[in-house]
Amino acid sequence: MKRAVLIALAALLGAAAVFAPYSGPAASGLRWFGYTLLAWATTWPARRFTWGRALVAVGLVWALRAWSLHNPPAAAAEAWWALLAALVGPVLAYFTTPRGYDPHFDLVVPWVYGHLARRTHGARPQTLLRFAAVEAHHRVLDVGGGAGRTARHMEHARQVVVLDPSPFMLAEARKRPRLHPVQGFAERLPFPAATFDRVIIVDALHHMRGQEDALREAWRVLAPRGRLILEEPNPAHPVGRAIALGERLLGMPSRFQTPEALAAQFPQARVQVEKDAWRAWVVVEKP
Numbered sequence: 303m304k305r306a307v308l309i310a311l312a313a314l315l316g317a318a319a320v321f322a323p324y325s326g327p328a329a330s331g332l333r334w335f336g337y338t339l340l341a342w343a344t345t346w347p348a349r350r351f352t353w354g355r356a357l358v359a360v361g362l363v364w365a366l367r368a369w370s371l372h373n374p375p376a377a378a379a380e381a382w383w384a385l386l387a388a389l390v391g392p393v394l395a396y397f398t399t400p401r402g403y404d405p406h407f408d409l410v411v412p413w414v415y416g417h418l419a420r421r422t423h424g425a426r427p428q429t430l431l432r433f434a435a436v437e438a439h440h441r442v443l444d445v446g447g448g449a450g451r452t453a454r455h456m457e458h459a460r461q462v463v464v465l466d467p468s469p470f471m472l473a474e475a476r477k478r479p480r481l482h483p484v485q486g487f488a489e490r491l492p493f494p495a496a497t498f499d500r501v502i503i504v505d506a507l508h509h510m511r512g513q514e515d516a517l518r519e520a521w522r523v524l525a526p527r528g529r530l531i532l533e534e535p536n537p538a539h540p541v542g543r544a545i546a547l548g549e550r551l552l553g554m555p556s557r558f559q560t561p562e563a564l565a566a567q568f569p570q571a572r573v574q575v576e577k578d579a580w581r582a583w584v585v586v587e588k589p
């Protein structure tokens with residue numbers, strides 16, 4: 303209901319801005335704002351980019367406006383603003399739709415990680431692979447696996463699932479026939495208990511809103527005698543602190559935990575912690 307009220311209010315405000323009896327210097331900006339609000343209202347909440355509805359709604363309102371103007375050149379000039387609004391509105395709708403994860407992962411980050419995944423294909427994440435010791439009969443889950451930068455080094459396994467909530471992050475992983483991309487959240491994994499022999503979370507835990515739920519879920523889907531491997535920047539190290547500061551400056555809602563704090567969340571299991579210059583690995587064996 304709240305959602306319907308918000309959409310109705312935006313549509314009304316949009317229509318008011320389009321039909322306002324104002325012809326001053328900011329008139330074009332006002333019309334554009336109005337058409338954009340209409341385009342937003344007809345496409346929000348948006349799980350994907352979709353322009354069809356916005357084009358129809360804005361087109362109809364523009365036609366009504368052109369008819370009321372009785373001024374073909376002015377109506378034609380306004381058509382460009384309307385068209386621009388019909389293109390921008392759905393994009394704004396996509397990015398203002400609550401999605402439960404940091405929206406940075408729908409913006410520039412997928413491009414960076416897609417590039418990294420392709421460029422670093424030869425550069426093996428040695429420490430992680432040593433801990434994971436993935437064998438051909440294993441089923442592997444990469445939680446928050448994004449572009450598949452790490453998972454692509456495990457393609458010899460029986461099954462490698464890359465789970466990520468961002469369709470943009472998953473786009474690169476989709477290009478690898480041996481990887482199985484799944485759109486979903488770490489906090490509620492869409493798999494039965496004891497499904498995977500290896501569960502890895504690389505450079506992703508600090509981005510998750512429900513970190514404790516994510517760890518509980520990772521543990522649930524891990525099979526007996528399976529191994530959970532967490533790789534995170536170490537916030538106790540100056541480089542780790544610089545990463546945390548950089549993410550905060552970018553407006554990312556990251557929350558970092560020390561490897562010791564992560565290890566303490568598995569009192570029932572054998573846990574090993576390893577650190578290098580600035581990263582830490584927490585390896586948990588399920589009995």
Ligand SMILES: C[S@@+](CC[C@H](N)C(=O)[O-])C[C@H]1O[C@@H](n2cnc3c(N)ncnc32)[C@H](O)[C@@H]1O
Pocket residue numbers: 402403404407415445446447448449450451452465466467468471486487488489503504505506509510511512
């Ligand atoms: C910095 S990227 C790392 C991607 C990949 N693990 C790697 O090392 O290349 C962090 C990833 O965590 C994902 N992520 C954020 N919140 C998440 C959540 N709640 N559940 C699962 N993944 C999440 C993001 O979409 C993003 O792909």
